[in-house]
Structures are given as C-alpha cells and as structure tokens.
Amino acid sequence: MSATVRQFDHAPYQHVITAEVRAVAEHAVAVDCTVFYPCGGGQMGDTGMLRDEAGHSMPVVDTVKGEQGLIWHRLDGELPAVGARVELELDWARRYRLMQMHTAMHLLSVAVPFPVTGGQMTPDKGRLDFDVAGDALDKAAITERINGWITEDLPVSVEWITAEALAANPELVKTVGVAPPTDGGQVRLVCIGEIDRQPCGGTHVARTGEIAPITVKSIKNRGARNRRITLEWQPTGEGGTS
Template sequence: MTRLIFRDDAYLREAPATVLAVSEAGVELDASLFYAQGGGQPGDTGSLVWDGGEMAIANTVKGEGETVLLKPAEGAATPPVGAAVTQRLDWDRRLRHMRMHTSMHLLCSLIKGAGVTGGQIGADRSRLDFDLAEPPTKEWLTEQLNALIAGNHPITTSWITGEELDANPGLVRTMSVQPPRSGGKVRLVRIGAEENPVDLQPCGGTHVAATGEIGRVAVTKLENKGKQNRRVYLVLEEG
C-alpha cells in the first residue's frame, strides 16, 4: 500500500520517499506526492531526484491493490530499489486540475437530480456528461458558477464507512463508476458549510481549499451525446 501524501496535503510540491520496487510497470514508492490517474482526473507529472540521478515522470497510475506507480518519461533513468528520492511535482499543471475539479463539483451542484454519465478533467478544458433531457443554458451555468466561486466557500474532506455510503446512495452522482473505497472507507468532499453544503459527494481527487481560488470560469459548449445524455464543456477563463 502506498501512502497518499496528496490526500493529506494537495498543496505540497516536494516530498521525500523511498523506492520500493522498479519494473516495466513503473516505479513504486512508499509514499506518493503524485495523484494516480482515475475518476476523470489525469495522473500527475513531475520528477524524482536522487543522489546521482533524476527521472522525469510522464504519468502516474494505479498499480495492484492500493499502490501507485510512476511512469518514467521515454529514455529516462530509473532509481535503484531502496534509494532515497525527492519527489518534485509539476505544480502548475496540478493546480489547474485542482481548480477544474472543484469547479466540476460546483457544476454538479447546479444540475440537481441528474446522474453523471462521464467526465474528463483537463488543464485547458474539462467536460461533464449528464443524464438529462434539457440542460440549463451555458450563459446561466456560467453566471451561477462564477457566483458560487465568488462566494469563496471552503472545501473540506471527511470519511465515512462503506456501509454509511450504501445507506445514503444519493451521495453518489456518477452512474457507471463507484467512488473509491480505501480500507473500507470512503472520502467525502464538501463545498461550503457542514450543515448546508453547496455540494457533498464522494471523491478521491485533489481540490483547492476554497472556491475563490478557482478564478472565473466559462461554460463554452453544450452537446447532445444521445437521447438522454448532455455534455457540458468548461474552461478556466484565463485560457
């Protein structure tokens, strides 16, 4: 099991670790600063540095069980097993993913009652698909999203058991993918006050600490992707 440093502190940009294994599948550390691709969020990139070497990280993926594997860039050297390494995160890319991911939770809060049929977070553009006949207009969604962002609502996390989630199925918005369960527990991401949150749903991804950090966003396009499937595209306004 890899200890997930990013889960405790999504703002940490550098951290030490020890190499546990190296294989064609990737490099496994005892603790990962890097988020592993999943839930629509891309894997982090960055580098590992050790005495006498450096490895550029092209992607981070999930390994067997609850392990994280770092994929070296083509031609990059890999560290020896047992080496003490420093993990360095591509922070600018991660921060954009954090801002995008949080804004997508806000988008969910505006389209109430519609299941999420798919989604993809990108540094430049993201999308969410909803099981919905008629979505609101992109102008209305843009206005409401930016109002929520300007409210600077705090983002916090908590944990419940798998049994508690099963007893509250309405917390899960995704229709085809179940939220990750780590050791029988499920991580909840809350936007806003505990007693009356703007949004509350299971999520294993990284987020900003308050909605004001997202900056202005825009819904740029709505697409019909089937009889009951509507795709909503979202961008950060600075490009």
C-alpha cells in the same frame, strides 16, 4: 507489499516528498509514499521530477494506479534501484490547475442536478456528461451560477465516512455505474460549503475563490438522454485567465 501512502488525500498542496523505491517495472517505479495523484476519476495523472541521492533528475511523465494499492511513476530515464531514497517534485503549476478544474467540476454537478454518466478534465478544460431527458440547459445561466459560487469563496473540505454509511445515504453518489473509491472500508467525501457533499478521490483547492472564473463553452447532445457540458477558463480580458 504495502500500498503506497496517498499523501495527496490529506495534503493536496504538498508538492515535494522524499520516498523509498519499493518496486521497479519497465519505465516505472512504485514508492512507499507519494504526492503524485494517479490517473483516475477523470483526473489526469501528475507529472513532475524524480531526483536520486546522486542528484540525477528524471522526468515523471505520468502517474498510474497498480495492483495492491501501489502507485507507479512512469519515468523518462534510468530507473533507481529498489530501496533507493528519492525526491519527488510535482509540476505544481499543472497540478494546481487540475485542482481548480476538478473543484469547478463539482460546482458544475451542483448547477446541473442530474446523474453524471462520465467526465474528464485537463489543466485547461473539463467536461461532465449528464443523464438529462428533454431539459433545456442554459450556458449563460450555468456559467453565472458557478462563478457566483467562486465569488462566494466557499470552503472546500474533506471528511471520511464508512462504506456502510455511504450505502445508507445513496443520494451522495452522483455518478452512474461507477463505485466511489474506498480506503480500508472508508469513503472520502469532498464537501463544498453547504452546497455539495460527494465521494471523490481527486485533488481540490481549499476554497472556491481560488478557481479562476470559468465559462460553459458548449452543451452538446451525445444521445437521447446524454448532455455533455464543457467548461473552460474565461479568456483574458473577460475577468479570467487564458
């Protein structure tokens, strides 16, 4: 069985697609192509709606990766049969917020130039863990730097390189102990202006100016060398959104 086509890799703003059901499991279906991002890389799986040809709607409550490159959509309702044509529609407001936050996480990794040991995000906040020994990190300075790049409205683009090219340029990988995602020997790079270029399989906005202003909510010690930095949207009244 062929892998699910990851439409979001090339068209992250597409939020509706027609697909064919390829496999059915308990409470979930896999399709031939999808705009739904599966949970991974710290980004939550997409949610939304699936509609069958009879017009019945079923909520998609999560999206996850499966074997052989399949992407599974977990449903709350009766499952369509294999071979059925369905329409998948994202909860776009939630996805777009995740795209904003994921791009903000990349900016954080530039503002704090240390190895990344972990990360996670929701539509409302995101955090990265850094391997930092003895360095004083300033919340206000990091916030100002990230919001400066947001104000600059830098372009965000994608390019593909071979796994061999990545191996020859290991400095592109910021995460510790996590291999970048590959697709047939190709590695997807997300590039932000001239300031960042790193492997990533997640979804991002097209320009940093689309990100609402953020604030560094906290910097916490999680061990002798681990610093956890959490970003949140600036509260309403401070130039951002709640």
